[in-house]
Amino acid sequence: MRRNFCLEPRTARTFLRWLSSFPCRPGPDGSLWKNKQQRSLKNKIRNTGKSRRLPCPAVLNHFDQQYSEELGDLWASARAVLLDPPSWQYGVMLNRFSSVTDITQILLSQGFSSMLPQTDVSELLHNSDSAVSNSPHQEGKDTLSPHFSKRPPEDVGLLPYITSHAFSQARQSERPPRFPPSSLQCYIHPHPLRFPSPAHRPGQLKQYYLLNAASLLPVLALQVRDGDKVxxxxxxxxGKAVAIMQSATPALLCCNEPDPHRRDWLAKTLESFLPPSLRSRVMVSAQDGRVIGQSEAGFYDKVLVDAPCSNDRSWLHSSDIHRGQQRLEDRAGLPELQTQLLRSAISAVRPGGVVVYSTCTLSSLENGAVVEAVLKDFPDAEVESLWGEIALPLSEYFAVISPPGQKQAEPEPSPRPPIGSASASHHQLGILVVPQPGKTWGPMFLSRIRKKKG
Ligand SMILES: C[S@@+](CC[C@H](N)C(=O)[O-])C[C@H]1O[C@@H](n2cnc3c(N)ncnc32)[C@H](O)[C@@H]1O
Known part of the structure; x- marks a missing residue:
């Protein structure tokens, strides 16, 4: 285990010491963690969490006013989670391009479980085998990137336990791809247990990416298929670009980021998680996202708009009061920027293609209101429900509501849809993951918009 567990040495030592302090191994549901061991685990987990940070009073006050009105009673429990960083859970997204057998065993032995259905190897192979070479969307790609290769796909080193027998069986199969994609694997724990971050080591791919598991929902909603232009x-x-590449093998993934420092960070992430054989399919661009809809109108099959937003978790813990105040002032301008980005995204997608809009704020002004405003400009676009596809199947893990539209007149106050309940059937602009005790994931809003075929 030690030999293949690729972590920066000091982090690995700390982790292994922690690991060896549990003589009784828990089951995946944590049911063997009893009494003393459970208390001990909790203490150690808290030790691994972030130190307690003080909230910024101005931001908290602002949130209290806005969110108690928008979320009602739900805000009190969401507030309690956001104010308690040691209670936050962390997901572990595996990197299918590295060897993950050992890390999976460690995760399972420590009570993590897979949030998404387990890999069905034959389906995975079926999907990857149909990549790119069968794609109807080949033409025009060189106009985007001189680095984009016309070569047929190489074997990109999918999960290591694939057998040639499974491969030949899969080739004969004609089953359609299934969602969620089986190659996207994320492990989560009922307790706020944080895995150590894998260090950047030149020449070696990282085995996993730590994330708020709700961040995967926009990627699931995007339904990327092999051969798509994304x-x-x-x-x-x-993070979401890496998740997209775990889900499928697109013909092109264009990762756009105008901020130069953040673009460097992005490039490092891609380098750390993707094998060289895949990099020809992935390009980084530096445009203002608001203009891409004009320059590349109708080019893409799928567009993700993970918009700049009020990041409720981090804003609440703004390091000084001036920073917090500044953020609140900036907040007023975000819906306009978000609206322009979403408009641009819908212009950039082909008829029949989809756009997923997401934020990590609870604010309805940055969520449903943006979607509602943009839809008015695009009569050929419509919101698709994510309730049955994502909210209900994953309600075991996530506290999800379907926030009502902003400008809908409600003659009588209607009861808020219960979290994770099937009774939320009214008009939906998207779904909202609200952090709750024991399900601390989120905030995350997501909406899927499809451009109708002409
Ligand atoms: C919420 S973050 C994206 C997180 C990312 N999708 C991930 O999963 O790691 C929003 C990003 O939008 C970028 N951004 C800000 N203004 C933009 C614009 N006009 N066009 C495109 N991106 C912009 C910010 O620099 C920031 O990196």
């Missing part, structure tokens, strides 16, 4: 409009630091 635009990640606001890409740095690249």
């Amino acid at each position: 635009l990640d409009l606001c890409s740095a630091p690249g």
Whole structure:
């Protein structure tokens, strides 16, 4: 285990010491963690969490006013989670381009479980085998990037336990790809246990990416298929770009980021997670996302707009009061920027293609209101429900609501849809993951918009 567990040495030592302090191994549901061991685990988990940070009073006050109105009783429990960083959970997204057998065993032995259905090897192979060479969307790609190769796809080193027998069986299969994609694997834990961050080591791919598991939902909603041309409009630091490449093998993934420092970070992320054989499919661009819709109108199959937003988690813990005040002032301008980015994204997608808009704020002004405003300009675009596809199947892990539209007149106050309940059937602009005790993931809003075929 030690030999293949590629971590920066000091981090690995700390982690292994921590690991060896549990003589009784818990089951995946944590059911063997009892009494003393459980208390001990909790203490150690807290030690691994971030130190307690003080909230910025101005931001907290602002949130209290806005969110108690928008979320009602739900805000009190969401507030409690956001104010308690040691309670936050962390997801571990595996990198299918590295060897993950050992890391998976460690995760399982420590009570992590897979949030998404387990890999079905034959389906995975079926999907990857149909990549690019069968794609109907080949023409025009060289106009985008001189580095984009016309070569057929190489074997990109998918999960290591694929057998040639499974491969030949999969080639004969004609089953359609299934969602969620089986190659995207994320492990989560019911407790706020944080895995050590893998260090950047030149020449070696990282085995996993730590993230708020709710960040994967926009990628699931995007439904990327092999051979798609995909635009990640606001890409740095690249977590969702990495998740896209775990989900499928697009013909092109354009990762756009105008901020030079964040673009460097993005490039490092891509280098750390993707094998050289895949890099010809992935390009980094530096445009203002608001103009891409004009310059590349109708080019993409899928566009992700993971918009710059009020990041509620980090804003609440703004390091000084002036920073917090500045952020609140900036907040007023965000819906306009977000609206322009979403408009640009819809212009950049082909008829029949989809745009996923996401933020990590609870603010309805940056979420449903943006979608609603943009839809007025695009009669050929419509919102697709994510309730049955994402909210319900994953309600075991995420506290999800379907926030009502901003400008809908409600003659009578209607009860808020219960979290994770099937009864939320009214008009939906998207779904909202609200952090709750025990399900601390989020905030994350996502909306999927499809451009109708002409
Ligand atoms: C929420 S972050 C994206 C996170 C990223 N998708 C991920 O998963 O790692 C939003 C990003 O949008 C970028 N951004 C800001 N203004 C932009 C614009 N006009 N066009 C495109 N991106 C922009 C920011 O620099 C920031 O990196």
